[in-house]
Amino acid sequence: MNQTKQIPHNLPEDHAQKLAQIEAVIAKYEAKPSNLIMVLHAAQGIYGYLPYVVQKFVADKMIMAVSEVSGVVTFYSFFSTKPKGKHTILVCMGTACYVRGGKKLVEGLQKHLNVDVADTTEDGKFTLSIARCIGACGLAPALMVDDTVFKSVNPKRLESVLSKY
Numbered sequence: 454m455n456q457t458k459q460i461p462h463n464l465p466e467d468h469a470q471k472l473a474q475i476e477a478v479i480a481k482y483e484a485k486p487s488n489l490i491m492v493l494h495a496a497q498g499i500y501g502y503l504p505y506v507v508q509k510f511v512a513d514k515m516i517m518a519v520s521e522v523s524g525v526v527t528f529y530s531f532f533s534t535k536p537k538g539k540h541t542i543l544v545c546m547g548t549a550c551y552v553r554g555g556k557k558l559v560e561g562l563q564k565h566l567n568v569d570v571a572d573t574t575e576d577g578k579f580t581l582s583i584a585r586c587i588g589a590c591g592l593a594p595a596l597m598v599d600d601t602v603f604k605s606v607n608p609k610r611l612e613s614v615l616s617k618y
């Protein structure tokens with residue numbers, strides 16, 4: 454009987470190579486819990502996000518329970534268990550933006566894109582996220598799409614902002 458392990462269809466084609474890169478990172482660290490966050494940062498940098506299969510791989514290589522690894526991944530907001538969209542929208546919810554309508558922008562985007570915060574659109578085009586301050590407080594409310602800052606945005610402008618992508 455053929456014992457070849459099948460890679461689930463939703464994993465990237467270079468899944469094995471990425472795991473090999475993560476394994477090389479782990480080899481540089483001692484397999485102890487205090488190094489886990491550094492390893493997970495590197496793993497997310499390599500893989501793009503941290504699905505269960507990667508969490509399990511890291512746990513096995515670091516001789517830890519996968520529940521410990523999953524606990525850290527879900528605790529810190531900078532770790533993501535889902536793939537990011539092609540473009541990341543960061544809506545500022547810092548004080549200046551919040552009081553000048555940041556919340557309305559988030560609601561407008563949720564409705565327009567049909568996603569929740571931290572989710573990716575079905576076509577994989579946009580991931581919606583929240584930021585604390587993106588340095589454009591004078592022209593709040595502001596948002597960023599990838600590296601571009603859009604200032605004084607109101608819900609009516611959202612469509613024209615998104616149409617650039």
Ligand code: FES
Pocket residue numbers: 545546547548549550551585586587588589590591593594595
């Ligand atoms: S609070 Fe939004 S840019 Fe600073």
